[in-house]
Amino acid sequence: MPKSRRFFNAPAKRELLLPALLIAPAMAVLLSLSIYPLLYSVTISLQQETAAGINWTFGNFARLASDSFFWTAMAHTFIYAAAALTCEFLLGLGLALLLNSQIRGRGLFRASLLVPMMLPTVVVGVVWRLMLNPDFGAINGTLARFGISTESLTWTASPRLAMLSVIAVDVWQWTPFVFLVLLAGLQAIPQEPYEAALIDGSSRWQTFRHVTLPLLKPAILIVLLLRTMDLLRVFDQIFILTEGGPGFATETISLYIYRTAFRFFDFGYAAAMSFVLLALTNVISVIYIRFLSHR
Amino acid sequence: MKRIENRFNFFRILCLFVALLFALAPVYWMLTIALKTEVD
Numbered sequence: 570m571p572k573s574r575r576f577f578n579a580p581a582k583r584e585l586l587l588p589a590l591l592i593a594p595a596m597a598v599l600l601s602l603s604i605y606p607l608l609y610s611v612t613i614s615l616q617q618e619t620a621a622g623i624n625w626t627f628g629n630f631a632r633l634a635s636d637s638f639f640w641t642a643m644a645h646t647f648i649y650a651a652a653a654l655t656c657e658f659l660l661g662l663g664l665a666l667l668l669n670s671q672i673r674g675r676g677l678f679r680a681s682l683l684v685p686m687m688l689p690t691v692v693v694g695v696v697w698r699l700m701l702n703p704d705f706g707a708i709n710g711t712l713a714r715f716g717i718s719t720e721s722l723t724w725t726a727s728p729r730l731a732m733l734s735v736i737a738v739d740v741w742q743w744t745p746f747v748f749l750v751l752l753a754g755l756q757a758i759p760q761e762p763y764e765a766a767l768i769d770g771s772s773r774w775q776t777f778r779h780v781t782l783p784l785l786k787p788a789i790l791i792v793l794l795l796r797t798m799d800l801l802r803v804f805d806q807i808f809i810l811t812e813g814g815p816g817f818a819t820e821t822i823s824l825y826i827y828r829t830a831f832r833f834f835d836f837g838y839a840a841a842m843s844f845v846l847l848a849l850t851n852v853i854s855v856i857y858i859r860f861l862s863h864r
Numbered sequence: 865m866k867r868i869e870n871r872f873n874f875f876r877i878l879c880l881f882v883a884l885l886f887a888l889a890p891v892y893w894m895l896t897i898a899l900k901t902e903v904d
Contacts, residue, residue, distance in 0.1 A: 663879070664880075667876050667880055672873070672877070678884065681884055681888060685887055685890075688891075692894075696894045700890060741886070745887070
């Protein structure tokens with residue numbers, strides 16, 4: 570009997586039936602909640618309604634090129650992501666280096682620094698919205714107590730300061746995550762390269778530059794990748810803090826997609842923008858991996 | 865050398881306290897307003 574026939578005989582079929590039945594519920598959930606919406610969004614992004622009916626076209630994607638709101642939102646997204654990522658990385662790395670030694674109360678410091686990350690984004694948004702209130706907020710109240718004039722500091726209500734405010738809130742909430750991953754990376758570095766560097770007479774900076782940083786590369790790659798993906802698709806925090814305003818000063822691409830889909834009910838165009846954002850996130854991730862895994 | 869080391873440790877503790885202050889001040893403020901109730 571050929572091997573393929575033997576595989577499909579009755580006992581083998583029975584053996585396959587049980588695993589197939591056990592996997593079926595998970596597959597059904599996956600298909601209905603992930604695959605079907607994805608395929609549906611692909612179809613609506615390729616459809617446009619005209620008087621004659623529904624046309625299959627790349628019109629939604631072509632429209633993006635001439636949409637100034639889209640490009641403004643894209644610029645805001647990149648400014649927001651670049652500024653927040655830089656601050657989070659530098660602060661997180663600094664804190665990880667400071668806590669990567671035997672100092673008294675290290676556990677307490679580490680646990681306390683992680684508190685902002687544990688809070689839900691909605692809570693963070695609401696609390697910071699109150700704190701940044703120009704009339705009764707804690708920020709202006711504290712500054713006024715030190716004798717600083719707060720008349721022009723309207724934070725989320727000012728087009729100039731609104732972007733700075735949303736970046737600061739993200740940095741406050743997510744620096745602990747960067748710190749945690751980098752600290753784990755630092756503690757996984759073996760002691761031998763440091764001993765060799767010490768024997769060779771290298772300075773603190775040389776040790777950091779030629780021993781710590783290269784050995785920390787995998788942790789840096791992970792943290793940059795995860796934070797970039799999160800920052801590019803940010804929605805909830807900005808929505809609670811400013812709703813994209815004042816005007817469109819803090820409208821990122823996710824907020825513009827939301828506005829297009831649920832205020833103007835143009836789901837096809839919103840789906841097309843989502844795919845562009847997905848493609849961009851993928852391209853940036855690949856660049857990171859290539860750049861940082863290159864020896 | 866010992867003096868430089870001590871100064872570095874002081875700087876490290878100072879930085880950590882500043883970081884701790886920035887991390888926990890909003891949480892403290894959140895707790896104070898959550899525990900306050902206005903009465904006539």
